[in-house]
Amino acid sequence: MDLPNLRWWGWGTLDQTYSLENQPHFWPTLRARLDLPDAPEPRPAVPLEQIKLPPSRLDHPVVASLQRLLGEEAVRTDAQVRVEHAVGKAYRDLVRLRAGKVTHPPDAVVYPADEGQVAATLAWAADRDIAVIPFGGGSSVHGGLEPEPGDRPTVTMDLARLAQVIAVDRTSRTARIQAGARGPALESALNAQGFTLGHFPRSFEFSTLGGWIATRSAGQACSGYGTIKELTEAVRLVSPTGIMETRNAPASTAGPDLLHVLLGSEGALGVITEATMRIRACPAVQDYRGLLFHSLEDGLAALQELNHHGPRPTVVCLSDAAETAGCALLSRERRGLRGLTGRVADLYLTWRKHSLTNGSCLMILGFDGEPQAVERRWQQALAVCQDHGGLSLGQAIGESWKLERFSHPYLRDTLLEAGVMVDAIKTSASWSNLLSLHREMTTAIRAAIPATGGGPGYVMTRVCHVHEWGASLSTTFLGRQVPGREVEQWWEVVRAAMEAVEANGGTAATYHGISQDQSPWPARQVGPLATRIQRQVKQALDPLSIMNPGVTAHL
């Protein structure tokens, strides 16, 4: 039921890795930048069998009663499954996993075969005061899968067996899809009928529809297709008090649209079992290209104009100067950025007053659609970009971006093995706040890393999910790990970043499973009345509070 060959201590599967072959400059440059030791001690992950797991708190009769409901195969308590479901894939999760620190894994993992079994499991758990955590692809980076410490047993519910595309309505362009469907399977089932959901988060290869809905996910093509909240027409949720199905009712005045109460509910209200999704025809062409701007300001001005006057791009990824230099270092496709790092190209860029490593900003821009329309949009878009000093680098870089779009989480594993702290913070703001937010966040993180003893550090940002009224930033930071206090060090950096976000009118994804004292932002962002509403909603659907308790610090 689980994907075979999972890299339990890192990203993805064991047969894949981020190759740094033919990248002779990568390690020397990174070592110099981050002030890493020349010959670092290798830090492999602790072998699974050496991890000392607390024993399952579900005794044999209790497990047997669960097995009577779901079948023997569908209830597992072995160490591997418990470890694989203990945490998500955040930096702090991987640091702990690699060190073998799995202090509160679930006591059992269940794999319901249908909605009836989901409901039966919730009733069984409520009856015994056992917590239940819904689990999709396991790629959460905000602590959404971690059992609460304490005495209460926890069962994690893996939705891997609810993974079908149930029905496609070709006329209305909607598809009913089960929540456990993973990105690639879901897309290929839709593609086979000529459709796409158009949702491609970085975790696409492993994350699931239910996970995207529960976390209000945004994907790489969301500038064109919308984020998951725009793509979701209706959701079906099994809660401890019954089944709830929202119905999209644009013309209804019968009260509020409760779909948005389930979007982002993080498993705290029940188990999302299926959703009706809005789909589109597969695009005939996906024409993605690279451009180079003299500054982040210029690139943002071009994006603003494209989003206000059109043509609005499907895919946008604008790197600041620091990330552009990082991309240049990582580029290996001969047709990609690498083609621009040769001497002749270098002379050309210099002549155009650009430098990949000294101030220029790389933008990936993409249009999906019919060939003629895409060609016309590109002509218009190039004219807009040229008005802002943009230099077209052609399609090779876009193709290279497409090929590598899901591969960077693998690189993280390589970096962790070399003792590098690496994480990304996502935030979003209106156009008028965006530049100051970028500046202040970069400054705050740059100051925080050395303060933790993490060396000079490196901070780089990309602008993604661009819309008419603003955009999102994804800021990656790297530093030298402080052995023995990796998690504390990471949190000091994140805290500095979050303070800068809040002070500059941004809204940031927050970290669950960290106490409200430590992480006051979610409650402050939401406010006391909204917190009260959320508590009341929880009370309506999960009065005994068995669903993912503690997932939101302020609830």
Added chain:
Amino acid sequence: MDLPNLRWWGWGTLDQTYSLENQPHFWPTLRARLDLPDAPEPRPAVPLEQIKLPPSRLDHPVVASLQRLLGEEAVRTDAQVRVEHAVGKAYRDLVRLRAGKVTHPPDAVVYPADEGQVAATLAWAADRDIAVIPFGGGSSVHGGLEPEPGDRPTVTMDLARLAQVIAVDRTSRTARIQAGARGPALESALNAQGFTLGHFPRSFEFSTLGGWIATRSAGQACSGYGTIKELTEAVRLVSPTGIMETRNAPASTAGPDLLHVLLGSEGALGVITEATMRIRACPAVQDYRGLLFHSLEDGLAALQELNHHGPRPTVVCLSDAAETAGCALLSRERRGLRGLTGRVADLYLTWRKHSLTNGSCLMILGFDGEPQAVERRWQQALAVCQDHGGLSLGQAIGESWKLERFSHPYLRDTLLEAGVMVDAIKTSASWSNLLSLHREMTTAIRAAIPATGGGPGYVMTRVCHVHEWGASLSTTFLGRQVPGREVEQWWEVVRAAMEAVEANGGTAATYHGISQDQSPWPARQVGPLATRIQRQVKQALDPLSIMNPGVTAHL
């Protein structure tokens, strides 16, 4: 503070009326169709001074205490103000007003000058167990403004003094606007800075921003600009338990987006005092034109193609054959449809196998934007429409539609005076349900009108608010009033329509202030768990239930 010269028993102001001059065919045709008496008894509205209002239940000391909070001028208990705030502008409201049946008007009407006075009034009311009904433009057609019958006193809070555009962020393209701002004032304040909200409901001239948000309003240009829920970035609400401000946080995982709990909240959670709205640059061109299709199916196929493959129109209004015939009867602009009712035009239409009165369907299609882009979109759109047998009628009809877009509610008053029952039902559905919904609803209403004793009746529908996954229908029905039981008759027709809507997968706007026995659809559409959530949300913000009690039958 109120608009002067209000037509308290009908729509709009006394200086305006829907002229039927130069329309010699209108009354004879209508009389024949609806089987109206040749010389109907005139049914003027009862004069205001003849209405027997129940006395205000707020005694002098109580009113005086309110006046100390808000100022003497801002608290009114005179008959005219109480009648003007007693109901909305639904058919059943106007029938009762015209007959002088104002059985439970508010006991006082207050006009707070700022948010502090709003909060103070709620505290004052909670302290005395007095209900409070927020009031914007007073144009509700679903009973959202009507005090609950019973012993509890009610104060209606008119937001006319909170009507400013507070700030425009030109970079982010957002505007903070107070809830009491009416359509024309709001638009001209934005226009003066080069922007538009793009929200034009039929009630535009009188309705307010707060009303649009509280009722999840859709406008005539919502195919292009979005409905109010897409146009709202954040809402500020004064509830009996405090002030709540939502913050749009597309990247936040800090739980659900509670904005959607306030959108459509109908005054039952608190008073919306302001909102941050998404605005756009004023379009340089608004090019609206008419087209004629051989059938509703053909018109819908063209709309579907436009919305799936582009160019997506800003304005869409596709009339079925019955409404097209109605439009032809009403047309009076020489440059409009009237130009097509002459003999030469008639011959041309016949040659093209069209007939305005026998099966053809009129579509108004509009594109807003820069001249070149609009021209290009029109060329593409005309090609799509021609593929589906669409015949272009040119811009004159589009201009005529623009001129008359807000005038039809005035015609309703004229019809009521002549003893005609007239109302519209709005519903929405996915593309695959749309045609069967149209057919079944039309059949149901056509059967219901004669069954009430209302004569043959007339039923006509337009398709509006078209989007990628479906569209909305607005179905108007006319019949002969049954004197003395106009409201009961109307409800029998509406009930038949609502049953057809529910049976065919539509979602319909429902009627507040009608008991759940009589109107089971809202509760059934929402479901028991969603109802429980709504009750809990109400409990969080309005634990004493002073806000618009009874506005939703199932709460």
